[in-house]
Amino acid sequence: MREGSVYEAGADRVDRRNRAERPRRGLCLGAQQAAVLGAIPRPELRRVRRGWRAIAAAALALFAAPLAAHAQTAPEVELWRLDCGDLDVSDFAEFSDTHRYDGKPYKLVDSCYLIRHGSDYLLWDTGLGGDILGQQVVDGVFTLTLKSRLVPQLAQIGVKPGQVRFVGISHRHFDHIGQLGDFPRATLLIGAGDFAAIKADNPKAAGLFKPWLDGTSKVEAVAGDKDVFGDGSVVMLAMPGHTPGHHALLVRLKGAGPVLLSGDQFHATESFEHDQVPVFNTDRADTLASIVRFKQIAANLKAKVVIQHEPADVAKLPLFPRSAR
DSSP: OOHHHHHHHHHHHHHHHHHHHSOOTTOOOOHHHHHHHHHSOHHHHHHHHHHHHHHHHHHHHHHHHHHHHHHHHOOOEEEEEEEEEEEEESOGGGGOTTSTTTTOOEEEEEEEEEEEETTEEEEEOOOSOGGGBTOEEEETTEEEEBSOOHHHHHHHTTOOGGGEEEEEESOOSHHHHTTGGGOTTSEEEEEHHHHHHHHHHOHHHHHHTHHHHTTSSOEEEEOSOEESSSSSSEEEEEOTTSSTTOEEEEEEETTTEEEEEOTTSOSSHHHHHTTOOOTTOSOHHHHHHHHHHHHHHHHHHTOEEEOTTOHHHHTTSOOTTOOBO
8 A cells, every 4th residue: 555545544534533523514502502402302403493493584584574665665766957047147257256257258057956756746946037937137247038937847747836845945046046936835945044044134035935934834944964855865965155054955866876966066067177166155165165075975976966057067967858767
């Protein structure tokens, strides 16, 4: 016999002995537990083991069922872009406090958005006032036009004003609240700082907010972020600086992915790329902090950024009456 064969035979005997002494996989018992189990007849032991397996399976089902039910019943989210006017700016100077745009013209759009969450609707911003429909109104450096009001646009997709559960306002400026009065039954969601300012010193805007100021309609003055439907699919994000209560809106779509609506955090692609702060913003430091937050959220979520006044960004979403899902 070769030397290697003796070695292999000895190794085989050691391996058989180790296998005999090795405890069964998954059964790590002390002497006392082993004695208890050893006293149980084998048929009974098998029944005990089957019982524990059944309990484990039931526990797993108990935790898995709600998760599966949630996945099956999570409401569908749908997003429409709406035409809320156009703003031609003859001199964009006031949109940068570092003189980046002095003497330069810029064409802006005024966009609004309808979000369906199951059977509930949220309208985000309400654009220019309906009283300028079909006109060309010059107001300082702005030339304002409105081709269609919101209510007829919603009618094209079968939505009536009374079906709108929430109206969310990114901030209190005229080009975002103009048609608010057409939705008096909706609960108003607006930044707390902006709502306080409206009550204090803006009589003209206060007229548009009358049902919510006199208690006829519900209002929530939002401090910080607001998870509108409670499931993370539609979230108002606090972005103070442009105004004290300014918000952006995050919409998570199943197919299209996250969409980040800017409010007036930025007015144009150029201002987004160069972190520009308008002269008329209420707080420069807050604006810069909100710019950082907005961009980090967009990067972390890989969100589609839609600057609400930038024509190229609004065009990232399907042309109405088509929607994004």
